[in-house]
Amino acid sequence: MSVQHYSLVVNGELKRVATHPMARLLDVLRCDLLLTGTKEGCGEGECGACSVLLNGELVNSCLIPVAQADGAEIETVEGLGANEQLHAVQRAFLECGGAQCGMCTPGMLVASAHLLRKNPHPDLAAIREGLNGNLCRCTGYMRIFEAVERAVTSVGEERA
Amino acid sequence: MGQERIVGKPVLRKEGVAKVCGRAQYIDDLTLPEMLYGATVRSSIARGRILGIEFGVGVPWDEFVIVTATDIPGENEIALINHDWPCLAAEFVNHPEEPIALLAHPDRHLLPKAVAAVRVTYEEWPAVFSMEESERADPVVWGKDNVFKSFLMEKGDVDAMWSQADRVVEGEYATGAQEHLYIENNGAIAAYSADEGLTVWGSLQCPFYVHKSLVKMTGLPEEKVRIVQVETGGAFGGKEDYPSMIGAHAALLAMKSGKPVKIVYDRAEDMAATTKRHPSRVRHRTAVTSDGKLLGAEIEIALDGGAYSTLSATVLSRATIHAGGPYHWPNIRVRSKALATNYPPHGAFRGFGAPQSLFAIERHMDHIAEALGIAPDELRRRNLLKPGQTTTTGQLIQEDIDLERLMDRALAESDYHAKRERFARENAGARMKKKGIGLAAFLHGSGFTGSGERYLNSLAAMDVTAEGKARVLVSSTEFGQGTNTILCQIAAETLGIDYDAVEMGPPDTSVVPNTGPTVASRTSMVVGKLVHSAAVGLKKTLLASGLLHEGYATDEFVLAARTYVTQHGTLRAESRYEAPPGVHWDDQQYRGEAYAAYAWAVYVAEVTVDMATYGVVVDDFVAVQEVGRVLNPVLATGQIEGGVAQGIGWALYEKVVWGRGRMQNNQMTNYIIPTSQDIPPIRVFFEERPLGHGAYGAKGIGELPMDGPAPAILNAIAHATGKQFDCVPLLPEDMFRAMTVGEPAQEAVVL
Ligand code: FES
């Protein structure tokens, strides 16, 4: 298949890439746009390390051909914090020990931010469910749950 | 304890901001100019002779760099303990997925097709796929008798003791292979030039292991080989030995091509080709009195080491020493052996042999309790080690330990007694869901076994940067467990300066001294102590120089350090390992101080078993432990929780399915680890006592939590169902078979 041109809005910036239609969105982000924050853990939609938001929906970027993302808005971990300011979930992960080796962390953060956007006050069951597509081998998830709970509180406080 | 400003506080992870921003650079995030991508051609059979390698049509082979064993400049060996593990198979293969040839090309998308086009022809030989076949030594696939290593450890007079027994209880226990499943696969980049020598960057635990191995394999002088650890996305022991292999492969391709080469495995290759936890079979025969006193035991341990010896001897050693659990044995004999088979080599995995033998003893204790009609907690209570008693190696317990107190706390936090009684009552009337609660008591030795630390002779250093920041120089690496953070905490505490004024030196063998490998729960205790004394040295020098005066603030320290560097060029202090007083070890008899300190724990698991689906849900998990001083409560709690989750996986989810020596389910789709919805609340408690030999009283912590979950869960399942299962993993299909057909839960999974 021949190389084609695609445009994506990644973390608010318009990006153009020339690549094969079946190139994985994950590779486009990592190799063409040099946004290496998004990770590959399995390449088959199981681990969630490659999670990004595509038009606001949580997807595994290893399963998305770039052709399917043409014209879409993409958000990655690099886009979570604005202006050197950590996003509430990033800060909470840092404080609660939600990141150990850090390999699941970008995907986990994107999934957490997505969860909080859809449901600003998730209970523990909703947090467990919201993150069930993101595997972590280091933490046993407890610190991650605590981090999301703390992010809920701190977002609430910031608003108040 | 309690006076410290930084030690014991939940300071933020050193590299944490980089990790939560996605800025941390892992091996696959790095690209060098003109870099090629490497791939590996692997054996498709378990055992045989290589007859030929053909490069099939349809691939522009002249564009590829091709390496086989004949290109190896030095020894064709991955250097660990023995000299049996080839870097590339030359004439024979001994397991499926054994590396035979290497390919590199600028376009990584061309590699899979090229690998598939390489045809290796073999004369296939009979292979060994079980420990029982290996014991029969027909065929002999390794050495003279398929035995990598054996130990005999004896205390008291075992033969004379049986006559005093009221009861003799026997049991056999088995555990399966376990895949590390770090979320980041193995990977390395190598670059070579005749002038600068060889540099390998990698996802790895032990830079100097890789260094030693590559010096041998390349024949280059030591100073021409440089190993740099980059951010490492989980390891759990799985990046202790294998990075020497993948690093060697990248190095060979780089040396042949003159270009940098990256090899990063995909998940399927990583799972099929790299090491796993040793499968085990442990037999117990125990003499007890009718009131539950352990008189003595005979224990036989067999580990499946796979095709090459790698680290099996040391894994076996730890399994042997931990075989008696945290109990006082007047008499005990442990015979153990690590056997060769034709699976890919099994290697280091968190716990390193201890989870296997502790699973056996902790299931066995429940069997003894049942045989005697004594409650499981009470049987343990009557036999837990006390200060003044000796361990199975004859090590005198000098620490003021109180294991009964640990047990009391675990039982109280889990509401064990009330639940034990209530579940038994309710289960009698329940048909679909039965509940159970079970416990496990255990210990884990901190640091290398026996004389290991003395042989390692580790060196740590501290220096200061041009900006006047203190810098920790060690080869201990960060892969999620918190090395960077705790070592900087110890340094900052000791120097009397802010945590932010201390940084880690690069984990680069050309910069840091050899502090030994990052394994065996040795970092906080052994390396922490070295960092502490190096910090003391640094401080002394500064005070003696007159640039700094007692009672200083951080900015005064920074200014003095900066001035010192301007005046003298460098400021550096070193510290070398010294064995703690009274630590003696006899390698021949396996007697003496096996470890400078032990961590102790009692875990309780509560489960629900669905009698229709045979699914097991862990509802609650209590983990009480004494690990000496807790250096960072958030990190320590995270270590315990993560280890418990891996233990739950090992017990209930993670089954490696083998077919003629090859892992068949080498995908995350069908090798299942616990998700966020499978893990119970894990409630972690520390009985904090600064009893360790490490700085500020720390002991090891990282491996301990892997030891307890599997036996606690299986004990709970026995309580729930009234049936005894003595093998892990225990998946619903295993339980179904045992409950309905009456077959043993563990069938041979060899096809
Ligand atoms: S890499 Fe995409 S789900 Fe694992």
Ligand code: FES
């Ligand atoms: S922090 Fe390592 S996989 Fe989650």
